[in-house]
Amino acid sequence: MNTKLNYGNEPSQFGILRLPEDVEEGSRLPLVVMFHGGFWRAEYGLDGISPLARDLAQRGCATWNVEYRCVGETGGGWPGTFDDAENAVNFVPELAKKYPIDPARVVILGHSAGGHLALWLASRVTVRAVVAMAGIPDLTRMRQTEKQLGEHHVLDLMGGEPEEFPDRYKEASPVESKPGRTLCLLFHGDRDVDVPVEQSIEYCRRHEALGENAQLHVLPDTDHFDLIDPRSAAWNTVAETVVALTK
16 A cells, blocks of 8 residues: 655655555554655656665555655755655654554665765654665765766755855764764665765764764675665665664
């Protein structure tokens, strides 16, 4: 069963709730809140990770596959994209009122730009764990990488350069935040040419030094998109980890 539900009034403020088949009467399901990637751009949407949602449902998890305002649509970028991510997670108690969801067993999962949002949420919401696949925790550093490639995804998201908005970049970069007790697991492929693995390495280095629970898993022979291929060994590793976290 999958149902489209709105968590806000704007066209992109919705999610697809998917439940496993044959849910036992009276049971409460763990929930995986999912954020898609696509460098925060409107031409990419949640359909890109729908196969992952189906796979997790087959493994016994409910999934809340979130759409959010992106660059290229009204309200997208800073701060609207961030507000939508937080509001979508804060909508979970409303889902639990109508559907068999256990709000105490919530894991946030994101890929690429969605991994950035997942890590950003770690210091703002209460969940069991956050799992980032090829996430982007340092927007300032990613902007520097972009300049070398002639790209401007971070620039468009943030509305300017780090030198113009240093406070904005600091607030928006998970590497600068303090997730506290939230367990953060980062999966990154060693062959990722879209988001450097150093992004995840530096995030974990900083947060482990603070005594926070951040764990890095560098996956061998894995590129950026292997992580969202439901047939890949990389995705199976992530999925098994997510399911274990919900137990």
